[in-house]
Amino acid sequence: MTNNPVAVFDSGIGSLSIIKELKKAVPAEDMLYFADRAHFPYGNKSHQQLLEITINTINYLRRYKPKLIVVASNAPTVQVLDEVRRKMPDLPIIGVRPPLKEAAKLTKKKHIGIMAAANTINSKELENQVRREVPQHILVTKFNASPIIELVEAGVHLENERRTFDVISRVLGDGVDEKIDVMTLSSTHLPFVKSYLNSLIPTVRFVDPAQMVAKDVRKFLGINRMAKKSGMGKLQILVSDGKREFEKSIRAMGVREPVEEVFLTF
Structure with missing residues (x-):
């Protein structure tokens, strides 16, 4: 599990504010960043929609064998994360809440x-x-x-x-x-x-709770002996819609990694 990635997702650009802090806190870790623009914005979804999107997204991300998933969005964390954890007890999930x-x-x-x-x-x-x-x-x-x-x-x-x-x-x-x-x-x-x-x-x-989330991730990986000990972590980026506009925005923010567009069935 040590070499498996930490998966981070939200409905678009937002995850980058969390990833920036994660890179400082756990620089050796490989990260998978999933920008779920097909479901943007999470902020106008009903409780049931958020629950379904979050569960389906986590199930989708399982194919990348993440050792930990970070729900880098307040809306699903606040409203459905406790429910999601009960339904998926086998996978560690950390969220971001209003501080x-x-x-x-x-x-x-x-x-x-x-x-x-x-x-x-x-x-x-x-x-x-x-x-x-x-x-x-x-x-x-x-x-x-x-x-x-x-x-x-x-x-x-x-x-x-x-x-x-x-x-x-x-x-x-x-x-x-x-x-x-x-x-x-x-x-x-x-x-x-x-x-x-x-x-x-x-x-x-x-x-901004991003530093708190990064500390939670570092602590979790340390306690569970999942931390990658050496090397510089790689960042893999997936987007579920609007790749061109998304790429333009993240390039303007200094992110240079290639972006892969994926197509969801939910």
Whole structure:
């Protein structure tokens, strides 16, 4: 198992923010990156659709014999990952969740924001996580970041600054930084517009869970004696739709590995 890859997937570009941290945390590991653009965006799918997509995707990735799967998307992690793990007990799966505990520790104004996709924002699972992890005296405001996620997936943030600023401004509304001092980036697409966010609301601190996921992966591989000890890890990239646009975006982000388009039957 040591030489088998770590598989990382989400509905497109988002996984790259996790892979960047994984390369720092576990540089020897081979990685399989699956951008499931055929099902983009995960953020507008129903609970049942997300469950089916996640299970089918993991079953599809089994052919690559991954030693670990990282669900690099908040929407399926928050809403269906516990269910998926119960249905697939033989395969280790790590997800990415809104870093609410960290945000609650950091806030001085006792008011935090959560930026996430529409279905995550409206889910009972996120509401339950807020109840569990955020003390009652801290206010929580949720922001539907789906328009920003779609803009990042289309690569607009790389070539149209004005439109990117306009979309982000509409999502945030006015006076956010007067009330909120900490915001979670609870979509793996959002770190790619962090420079825009910092320009718009410079007094707000943004918490990106990518480093936490990378630490979880390193810890899991170490404890289970699955870590690859030497060499520089390779990155294999698969995309399920729109290869040309996807390739253009990741090249602009400095990713040089070849991209293989695969065709799903689900």
